[in-house]
Amino acid sequence: MRNKKATSEASSILTIPGLQSAGWPAFLGIAVILIGILAFPVAFDVRFYFVQVGILIMFYATLGTAWGIVGGYAGQHSIGQAAFVGIGAYTSTLLYMKLDISPWIGLIAGMLLSALIAAVIGYPLFRYGLKGDYFALGTVALGLIIFEITTSFSTITGGSQGIPLKYEENPLNFQFPNRTVYYYIIFIIWILTVFISYKLRRSRAGFEMLAVRDDEIAAARGGISVLKAKLTAFILAAVISAAAGTFFAQFILFLDPSTVMSLGISVQIILVAVLGGMNSYLGGTLGAIILIPVSQLLASTFTERPGTDIALYGVILIVLMLFMPNGILGLFRNSPKWRKIVGW
Amino acid sequence: MAQDCGLVTMASSILSIQNVKKSFGGLDVLKGINLEIEEGKITGIIGPNGAGKSTLFDIISGYQKANEGKIIFEGKDVSKLMPHLLARQGVIRTFQLTRIFRNLTVAENLLVFASNSKNQKGNSNERAIELLEFVHLSGLVNDEASTLSYGQSKLLEFAQVLMHSPKILLLDEPFAGINPGLIDQMMQHLRKLQSEGLTIVLIEHNLPMVAKLCDSIAVVTNGVIEMHGAPDVIVNDSRVKEVFLGGH
Amino acid sequence: MFASVLVSGLVLGGIYSLVGAGLNLIFGVVKIINFAQGALLMFGAYFSYWIVTWLGIDPYLTLPIVAVGMALLGYLIQTTLINPVLKQERTSQLLITFGISLLIQNGALALWGPDIRFVQSFAGYDTFAFLGIRVGVSAAIAILGAAIIIFLLFVFLNKSKMGTAIRAVSQQSDSALLAGIDVKRVYAIAFAIGSAMVGVASVLMIPIYDIYPLMGEQFGVIAFIVVVLGGLGNVQGAAIAGVFLGVTQNIFAVYVSNQLSVAILFLIFLITLLFRPQGIFIRKMRVS
Numbered sequence: 019m020r021n022k023k024a025t026s027e028a029s030s031i032l033t034i035p036g037l038q039s040a041g042w043p044a045f046l047g048i049a050v051i052l053i054g055i056l057a058f059p060v061a062f063d064v065r066f067y068f069v070q071v072g073i074l075i076m077f078y079a080t081l082g083t084a085w086g087i088v089g090g091y092a093g094q095h096s097i098g099q100a101a102f103v104g105i106g107a108y109t110s111t112l113l114y115m116k117l118d119i120s121p122w123i124g125l126i127a128g129m130l131l132s133a134l135i136a137a138v139i140g141y142p143l144f145r146y147g148l149k150g151d152y153f154a155l156g157t158v159a160l161g162l163i164i165f166e167i168t169t170s171f172s173t174i175t176g177g178s179q180g181i182p183l184k185y186e187e188n189p190l191n192f193q194f195p196n197r198t199v200y201y202y203i204i205f206i207i208w209i210l211t212v213f214i215s216y217k218l219r220r221s222r223a224g225f226e227m228l229a230v231r232d233d234e235i236a237a238a239r240g241g242i243s244v245l246k247a248k249l250t251a252f253i254l255a256a257v258i259s260a261a262a263g264t265f266f267a268q269f270i271l272f273l274d275p276s277t278v279m280s281l282g283i284s285v286q287i288i289l290v291a292v293l294g295g296m297n298s299y300l301g302g303t304l305g306a307i308i309l310i311p312v313s314q315l316l317a318s319t320f321t322e323r324p325g326t327d328i329a330l331y332g333v334i335l336i337v338l339m340l341f342m343p344n345g346i347l348g349l350f351r352n353s354p355k356w357r358k359i360v361g362w
Numbered sequence: 363m364a365q366d367c368g369l370v371t372m373a374s375s376i377l378s379i380q381n382v383k384k385s386f387g388g389l390d391v392l393k394g395i396n397l398e399i400e401e402g403k404i405t406g407i408i409g410p411n412g413a414g415k416s417t418l419f420d421i422i423s424g425y426q427k428a429n430e431g432k433i434i435f436e437g438k439d440v441s442k443l444m445p446h447l448l449a450r451q452g453v454i455r456t457f458q459l460t461r462i463f464r465n466l467t468v469a470e471n472l473l474v475f476a477s478n479s480k481n482q483k484g485n486s487n488e489r490a491i492e493l494l495e496f497v498h499l500s501g502l503v504n505d506e507a508s509t510l511s512y513g514q515s516k517l518l519e520f521a522q523v524l525m526h527s528p529k530i531l532l533l534d535e536p537f538a539g540i541n542p543g544l545i546d547q548m549m550q551h552l553r554k555l556q557s558e559g560l561t562i563v564l565i566e567h568n569l570p571m572v573a574k575l576c577d578s579i580a581v582v583t584n585g586v587i588e589m590h591g592a593p594d595v596i597v598n599d600s601r602v603k604e605v606f607l608g609g610h
Numbered sequence: 611m612f613a614s615v616l617v618s619g620l621v622l623g624g625i626y627s628l629v630g631a632g633l634n635l636i637f638g639v640v641k642i643i644n645f646a647q648g649a650l651l652m653f654g655a656y657f658s659y660w661i662v663t664w665l666g667i668d669p670y671l672t673l674p675i676v677a678v679g680m681a682l683l684g685y686l687i688q689t690t691l692i693n694p695v696l697k698q699e700r701t702s703q704l705l706i707t708f709g710i711s712l713l714i715q716n717g718a719l720a721l722w723g724p725d726i727r728f729v730q731s732f733a734g735y736d737t738f739a740f741l742g743i744r745v746g747v748s749a750a751i752a753i754l755g756a757a758i759i760i761f762l763l764f765v766f767l768n769k770s771k772m773g774t775a776i777r778a779v780s781q782q783s784d785s786a787l788l789a790g791i792d793v794k795r796v797y798a799i800a801f802a803i804g805s806a807m808v809g810v811a812s813v814l815m816i817p818i819y820d821i822y823p824l825m826g827e828q829f830g831v832i833a834f835i836v837v838v839l840g841g842l843g844n845v846q847g848a849a850i851a852g853v854f855l856g857v858t859q860n861i862f863a864v865y866v867s868n869q870l871s872v873a874i875l876f877l878i879f880l881i882t883l884l885f886r887p888q889g890i891f892i893r894k895m896r897v898s
């Protein structure tokens with residue numbers, strides 16, 4: 019709180035990164051873009067396929083932005099992020115299918131369960147100073163365990179056969195006759211996520227994460243609890259991913275382990291964040307806008323040769339890491355003004 | 363074993379290091395360090411390379427655990443506290459190899475340190491401006507810290523720790539790599555901080571500089587405090603001369 | 611019954627040991643997690659398979675070609691993709707090996723399809739009696755082969771000049787640099803040896819296991835468990851851990867639950883990561 023007051027002074031040299039650096043054109047631009055996004059499904063007579071691509075973009079933008087919090091801000095590269103998408107999806111779906119509990123409540127339940135699991139796994143991993151690589155390994159293991167368990171307990175989860183969700187048109191059941199509604203729901207989830215990420219970047223907690231990412235030892239010397247910063251980031255990302263997971267299950271009305279929590283989904287999430295620039299609150303969104311249409315195109319081009327699209331993903335990932343490890347928005351880091359705007 | 367050389371009384375000690383021992387594998391680095399740091403004074407620590415001076419700082423600031431012994435800060439045993447908790451109590455250090463946040467801007471580097479201390483006073487923004495001017499970095503506020511030179515990084519770190527309003531400041535070779543003109547200013551600044559009540563402990567190899575700045579000097583050799591006393595006494599001691607003037 | 615469970619556990623364990631020891635070498639020396647280890651195993655298997663198909667020779671005879679080919683591939687990966695990013699953040703290296711894994715695994719799927727393939731060795735399904743147990747000839751070859759290769763690696767690391775350089779670099783890359791060792795070359799050789807071990811593993815396993823694009827995934831991940839259990843850079847440790855995991859998995863699969871037999875390994879992994887990291891990872895500074 020203290021530094022907020024201090025830095026809000028006009029002459030302050032300690033301006034917090036943010037959109038105010040861009041002035042009114044930025045706000046105008048944002049307003050136009052948001053109105054455009056909102057109007058897209060209704061104003062133009064678009065095929066539902068394109069609405070669907072829009073939904074996928076916002077879905078992955080949400081996940082990429084959430085990953086940016088733990089991977090970009092806090093520098094903890096969670097390779098098993100899809101596990102939390104799966105936890106969210108399966109929690110709400112199983113509650114709905116087995117106990118007839120509304121997926122809206124399931125949404126909250128999935129978020130809480132994700133938070134719990136992230137805390138239980140994250141605490142010891144961070145506590146024992148397992149940094150960087152080991153955290154990544156731990157999250158791979160977590161992702162695979164949850165995948166295997168879901169596949170194995172097929173009496174409850176439907177195993178690899180999956181479970182179709184029962185369809186009862188009822189907004190209270192997260193189900194709508196007009197499928198365009200899903201577009202607006204994911205819009206809300208996405209915009210909230212970006213907003214959280216933006217606010218976080220400007221907050222004390224956000225600075226603590228960045229400090230920890232850069233140098234844990236120096237961060238501790240600044241009075242920052244390294245454990246708390248990492249754990250906060252990990253849990254926050256997990257909770258958002260779970261919410262997106264519930265949404266996705268309701269949207270496609272079918273759930274199996276490989277749709278929501280395969281390693282491939284985790285990779286997609288990372289790729290989205292890395293391509294856009296994982297340190298920026300806009301990175302996940304930019305990455306999704308580019309990558310999702312491309313992936314749709316690749317997948318439909320190579321239908322007779324499955325695997326080609328993911329192999330190309332591999333190539334993109336390698337090339338990106340070799341030549342542009344900071345992603346597209348990372349190119350702005352050298353301009354003080356733009357750096358503030360994109361919140362690098 | 364430690365000799366008191368010319369220090370009459372130990373007035374009020376803010377930090378008390380009691381029988382601290384530390385070994386790495388089979389190497390006994392600290393073999394029972396006893397040292398009282400007086401409140402409001404500047405204490406210098408000298409000793410040959412590898413004597414364990416930085417290790418002692420690591421132990422005081424919580425980055426390493428002593429095998430034995432206690433650290434008492436303001437009357438409380440803080441031996442088991444984690445570094446960030448010690449920092450919040452006002453025990454702030456610099457590192458021999460400068461540590462700054464390389465991917466943050468200079469301004470953000472200070473912002474990180476702008477609170478989190480129980481000891482915060484004054485407006486942190488004004489303070490930041492003042493400090494940046496003092497270390498000649500005001501022109502670079504929006505630059506990424508990774509673009510700074512080694513000396514500039516070191517100055518940024520110096521500004522950072524002062525941002526935090528420490529109660530006791532542990533400086534590990536603060537003047538190494540800084541240009542001489544600025545060293546004088548830093549020394550003056552340290553004296554000013556001292557006059558405002560700050561306690562300072564610094565490790566330094568340059569004997570004349572330590573003698574000029576410090577109220578007392580402790581000599582670490584062979585894992586113990588060989589001597590602790592007034593600067594003129596220490597500087598003129600034959601053993602110290604042998605170790606230091608031989609080496610320099 | 612139990613004896614044959616044990617034997618197939620040992621085969622699995624031998625493969626784990628080879629893949630894990632190779633990974634451990636790379637991890638210990640280059641200090642990166644090679645996410646592509648499992649994909650390389652699959653690639654080695656296809657490599658051998660295609661030679662067998664084209665030349666009609668026995669799969670075991672492909673061993674030298676596959677080992678050398680895989681070593682070259684490993685050398686290339688290190689020199690062209692990893693060495694350029696050594697100075698960058700660790701993520702870059704991690705994600706690059708991840709990208710390699712995606713490329714190899716899905717490239718195989720795209721090129722050769724998802725079909726399950728297999729090869730016939732001279733041993734076929736022959737068995738022999740050993741201490742009253744019936745043991746498959748190919749199983750015996752796999753177990754013995756793994757043991758011999760691990761032993762050779764151990765001798766190489768401890769007795770040869772290059773082995774000494776590798777150990778020096780794995781202990782302290784900076785001072786090794788001072789001593790006039792070409793660190794980047796040592797990295798590349800370590801990566802080459804790690805990949806060659808995977809190549810050997812793939813040749814030893816294909817007379818017993820099916821060949822398909824995803825076959826390496828499980829082995830690649832289990833190799834991490836081997837590394838963590840065995841201790842960083844510890845070849846013997848990795849060998850023992852590999853055997854332990856293979857046997858455990860097989861016993862669990864037969865007597866408790868086949869489906870959960872992989873999950874149990876991950877559980878062992880997580881528990882190790884969570885509760886015994888001190889023995890494995892040296893903590894210099896306390897921060898969290």
Ligand SMILES: Nc1ncnc2c1ncn2[C@@H]1O[C@H](COP(=O)(O)OP(=O)(O)OP(=O)(O)O)[C@@H](O)[C@H]1O
Pocket residue numbers: 386391409410411412413414415416417418458894
């Ligand atoms: N983490 C560690 N593991 C093993 N040995 C260590 C470790 N840290 C320090 N040492 C050893 O402890 C001894 C003391 O190191 P330290 O850095 O405290 O010395 P110093 O007095 O600060 O020296 P200098 O004047 O060169 O900075 C050295 O021999 C060093 O090699």
Ligand SMILES: [Mg+2]
Pocket residue numbers: 415416417458534
């Ligand atoms: Mg030192």
